[in-house]
Amino acid sequence: MHHASEVPGVPLKGIIPPLVTPLADHSTLDERGLERLTEHVIGDGVHGIFILGTTGEAPGLGAALKHELVRQVCGIVTRRVPVLVGISETAITESLAIAETARRCGADALVLAPPYYFPATQAELLGYLERLAPQLLLPLFLYNLPYRPPVSRRKRLVRP
Secondary structure (H helix, E strand, O other): OOOHHHOOOOOOOOOOOEOOOOEEEOOEEOHHHHHHHHHHHHHOOOOOEEEOOOOOOHHHOOHHHHHHHHHHHHHHHOOOOOEEEEOOOOOHHHHHHHHHHHHHHOOOEEEEOOOOOOOOOHHHHHHHHHHHHHHOOOOEEEOOOOOOOOOOOOHHHOOO
């Protein structure tokens, strides 16, 4: 893991917005909408693009759609600005698969939030990172979501 100013070949600075994921239906990208959105933010002078973050509804997208989004955005951006790709998944194998697609498609860095389904101690999070990070071939940035703590169900929320 690197500090942003130390990432080789990735001059991260300025505004790097998380993009929403335009959909034609629940499992199909709106390719024209994605291209318009991407060109709009690049045209307005952003310094990078972040996909598959919480604004992009990543936890609600299927695996194939996530990989297609990475391919499409990297193809649209064509290295004009850095592309950061969220790899926050509940399974390390899925995080690694998205990371590999990102690498193959020319993304510049990866972004990881803690696994969102399983509450973990700091020691468990460290173990998770020590297992995942050495397998990644792109720089990794940790994404903290302090407003997303685990929430337990209350009895009144669930009916028998």
